[in-house]
Amino acid sequence: MVRINGKELPVDGSTLADYLAGAGYDTQRLAVERNGEIVQKEAYAQTVLTDGDSIEIVRFVGGG
Amino acid sequence: MIPSYREWKEALEMRQGREDTARFAEATVAICGLGGLGSMIAVLLARAGVGRLLLIDFDRVELTNLHRQQYKASQCGRFKTEALCENIREIAPYTELIPRTVRITPSNVLTLLRESQIVCEALDNPNAKAMLAERVLVELPDVYLVASSGMAGMGEADAIHTRRLSDRFWLCGDGESDVAEEGSLVASRVAVCAAHQAHAVLRILTRRFETEGKKEET
Numbered sequence: 001m002v003r004i005n006g007k008e009l010p011v012d013g014s015t016l017a018d019y020l021a022g023a024g025y026d027t028q029r030l031a032v033e034r035n036g037e038i039v040q041k042e043a044y045a046q047t048v049l050t051d052g053d054s055i056e057i058v059r060f061v062g063g064g
Numbered sequence: 065m066i067p068s069y070r071e072w073k074e075a076l077e078m079r080q081g082r083e084d085t086a087r088f089a090e091a092t093v094a095i096c097g098l099g100g101l102g103s104m105i106a107v108l109l110a111r112a113g114v115g116r117l118l119l120i121d122f123d124r125v126e127l128t129n130l131h132r133q134q135y136k137a138s139q140c141g142r143f144k145t146e147a148l149c150e151n152i153r154e155i156a157p158y159t160e161l162i163p164r165t166v167r168i169t170p171s172n173v174l175t176l177l178r179e180s181q182i183v184c185e186a187l188d189n190p191n192a193k194a195m196l197a198e199r200v201l202v203e204l205p206d207v208y209l210v211a212s213s214g215m216a217g218m219g220e221a222d223a224i225h226t227r228r229l230s231d232r233f234w235l236c237g238d239g240e241s242d243v244a245e246e247g248s249l250v251a252s253r254v255a256v257c258a259a260h261q262a263h264a265v266l267r268i269l270t271r272r273f274e275t276e277g278k279k280e281e282t
Contacts, residue, residue, distance in 0.1 A: 028194060029190040029193075029194050033229060033233065038201035041198065058197070060194045061190055061213050061214050061216070061243075062243045063249055064097055064193075064215075
């Protein structure tokens with residue numbers, strides 16, 4: 001199980017890029033942390049989610 | 065009559081305490097984007113006596129900014145960096161101001177921001193916000209980031225909150241209300257988010273978060 005924004009999800013084994021695409025995220029607007037470390041966008045496709053990972057997906061919306 | 069530095073400092077100490085005021089005075093904080101969030105954050109931090117503020121924006125003051133940004137009608141057309149420096153000098157004459165009239169890009173993040181202890185992300189474009197957050201966290205390992213997402217529209221003020229996501233990363237906002245969908249930016253709600261960001265900065269400087277645990281919600 002992988003903890004994503006506080007929810008346990010059975011997505012271990014898939015890549016971060018696949019998870020984000022499947023969940024409908026626009027990656028250009030995201031900052032993603034894996035176990036407290038930022039994941040660079042170029043690394044999303046190589047990042048394989050593993051059991052016990054904690055992922056924070058921050059979605060930026062417009063306005064400031 | 066402008067008060068002397070000593071009078072200024074004593075007044076701050078009376079209201080904020082000596083220890084916290086000293087920590088604010090030693091700090092360098094960068095504010096990226098000087099719109100509704102950034103101009104307000106800058107004013108609040110200058111009032112609190114933060115020692116140095118890096119003020120970064122490429123844009124000029126427009127009429128549609130005046131309802132929520134800390135500029136005057138007479139400053140329309142001026143660079144936001146210059147106009148905000150003028151206004152803050154009148155409010156808080158002893159804060160050192162470093163204006164940078166540039167657009168923040170992946171290639172200048174490091175050189176622009178490396179001397180800051182804390183970076184406030186106060187941009188408006190979501191892709192630029194995400195880019196800045198990522199570059200700061202990747203390239204500046206000793207810097208704290210206080211970012212923002214979601215303060216548009218007329219929703220409740222209380223929906224805006226501060227979250228610490230990891231050791232160096234705080235996020236303020238409701239996380240959802242996008243100006244492209246809400247169609248409006250309202251002074252009071254944007255100011256709530258700006259105050260959350262400024263307050264997170266001051267709490268980081270006073271090391272309040274260290275004693276209160278990591279994943280707190282405030």
